[in-house]
Amino acid sequence: MxxxxxxxxxxxxxxxxxxxxxxxxxxxxxxxxxxxxxxxxxxxxxxxxxxxxxxxxxxxxxxxxxxxxxxxxxxxxxxxxxxxxxxxxxxxxxxxxxxxxxxxxxxxxxxxxxxxxxxxxxxxxxxxxxxxxxxxxxxxxxxxxxxxxxxxxxxxxxxxxxxxxxxxxCGVPTGYGSAVYAAETEIGDTCVVIGCGGVGSNAIQGFRIAGAENIIAVDPVPFKQDSAKKFGATLTSPSIEEAYDLVYNETHGRMADRVVVTMGVGDAQKLEAMMSLVRKGGTLVFTNVVTMNQIDAKIALYMFSMSGKRLQGTLYGSCNPRNDIPKLMNLYRRGELLxxxxxxxxxxxxxxxxxxxxxxxxxxxxxxxxxxx
Ligand SMILES: NC(=O)c1ccc[n+]([C@@H]2O[C@H](COP(=O)([O-])OP(=O)(O)OC[C@H]3O[C@@H](n4cnc5c(N)ncnc54)[C@H](O)[C@@H]3O)[C@@H](O)[C@H]2O)c1
Ligand SMILES: [Zn+2]
Ligand SMILES: [Zn+2]
CATH class of the missing domain: 3.90.180.10 (Medium-chain alcohol dehydrogenases, catalytic domain)
Known part of the structure; x- marks a missing residue:
């Protein structure tokens, strides 16, 4: 043909x-x-x-x-x-x-x-x-x-x-699954999404559907911050650095239970700043692609161990697509997934x-x- x-x-x-x-x-x-x-x-x-x-x-x-x-x-x-x-x-x-x-x-x-x-x-x-x-x-x-x-x-x-x-x-299960499966979100959690494009918007929805209480959307583009609110974000910030104070205030210094990173191109040099948004025992999910030859991620490993944090990579949002795609279609039918x-x-x-x-x-x-x- x-x-x-x-x-x-x-x-x-x-x-x-x-x-x-x-x-x-x-x-x-x-x-x-x-x-x-x-x-x-x-x-x-x-x-x-x-x-x-x-x-x-x-x-x-x-x-x-x-x-x-x-x-x-x-x-x-x-x-x-x-x-x-x-x-x-x-x-x-x-x-x-x-x-x-x-x-x-x-x-x-x-x-x-x-x-x-x-x-x-x-x-x-x-x-x-x-x-x-x-x-x-x-x-x-x-x-x-x-x-x-x-x-x-x-x-x-x-x-x-x-x-x-x-x-x-791709984008819907990857974002949704990053929040629901890879981050293992629990009801009442405070969650952050870094990068609110096609995948990140679905991470926001995943957090909302999983019962998160606060969802902080981080993106430098004002239009993305506005649209993040439609998908369920409760607060927005233009940068990881500025999000720190927001998360600190919302959690009285405890910091976020879950953070999902869905930037267009991941930045391994910002890994420590991202980790600083996570509470003791919390989880940072790295979903975005980082330039393949960038292998020098920056992270303070002493505090990483001592605070019991988890850094979790994910492919396809850790979904089982043949089970999850029909499930996502049902969430759409019910009006829960936009x-x-x-x-x-x-x-x-x-x-x-x-x-x-x-x-x-x-x-x-x-x-x-x-x-x-
Ligand atoms: N792991 C997987 O299975 C999987 C699957 C699909 C996509 N991806 C990857 O996920 C990433 C996101 O894909 P997408 O289609 O949503 O991309 P996108 O371009 O639609 O969204 C990326 C967003 O990140 C924002 N951003 C850029 N720099 C930022 C920064 N410093 N801080 C905060 N936000 C920032 C952009 O403004 C944009 O809104 C890509 O790297 C993509 O390749 C991974
Ligand atoms: Zn894709
Ligand atoms: Zn197989």
């Missing part, structure tokens, strides 16, 4: 995404073809262009946050049929590896090769100008059609609008670079490639 997609031919050079004709192969064993309604524009895609996540191969078709309708089903697919509405998981879950069997499906061994550029079977499904094209997260949602492995596909109810469902592929409000601006695929510029300029919470435009 011929269509078009947003590709990087020189990742890591800030040269922007190029719209090219692409050819997509028919589905192979265990795969389906999904016609997408929409794709979210997660900051993780942009790391490929900036080089925060370096790639040593090209071209790559970006996009890992999508939802749509199954158009074709390949051989040996279980439980999926033409016409099903589906969300694409940005990390697949095989269901049978050591991690999946013990319930940590976000760490599934199948995820190890999502940046390899190949489909799970080690071949290419997308081609352009005579080159095999790698698909981000085994998906490549910056194309209206995606050939996806069934382990990356989760069926949802047809009552959920597919455009908002797209965000349930999804429509996450979408600030819709773009045609052709205008994707305008969307990235808007993200950089702090104008959007989530940009959406809307394939109906």
């Amino acid at each position: 011929k269509t078009k997609g947003a590709l990087l031919w020189e990742p890591g050079t800030n040269s922007g995404w190029q719209i090219d004709d692409i050819e997509i192969d028919p589905p192979k064993d265990g795969e389906v073809v999904v016609r997408l309604a929409a794709s979210g524009m997660c900051h993780s895609d942009q790391h490929l262009d900036t080089g925060d996540i370096p790639l040593d191969w090209a071209p790559i078709l970006g996009g890992h946050e999508g939802a749509g309708v199954i158009e074709e089903v390949g051989p040996n697919v279980d439980g999926l049929a033409v016409g099903d509405h589906v969300v694409l998981q940005f990390l697949p879950t095989c269901g049978s590896c050591w991690f999946c069997v013990r319930g940590q499906t976000n760490l599934c061994d199948m995820t190890a090769n999502v940046l390899s550029g190949f489909a799970p079977d080690g071949t290419h499904r997308v081609h352009s100008k005579g080159h095999g094209v790698g698909c981000y997260s085994y998906l490549g949602t910056f194309s209206e059609y995606v050939v996806a492995h069934q382990r990356s596909v989760i069926k949802i109810g047809k009552d959920i609008p597919l455009d908002v469902a797209a965000l349930a592929g 999804l429509d409000e996450l979408i600030t601006t819709r773009y045609k695929l052709d205008d994707i670079n305008t969307g990235w510029k808007d993200l950089e300029d702090g104008k959007i919470i989530r940009g959406l490639i809307d394939y109906s435009l």
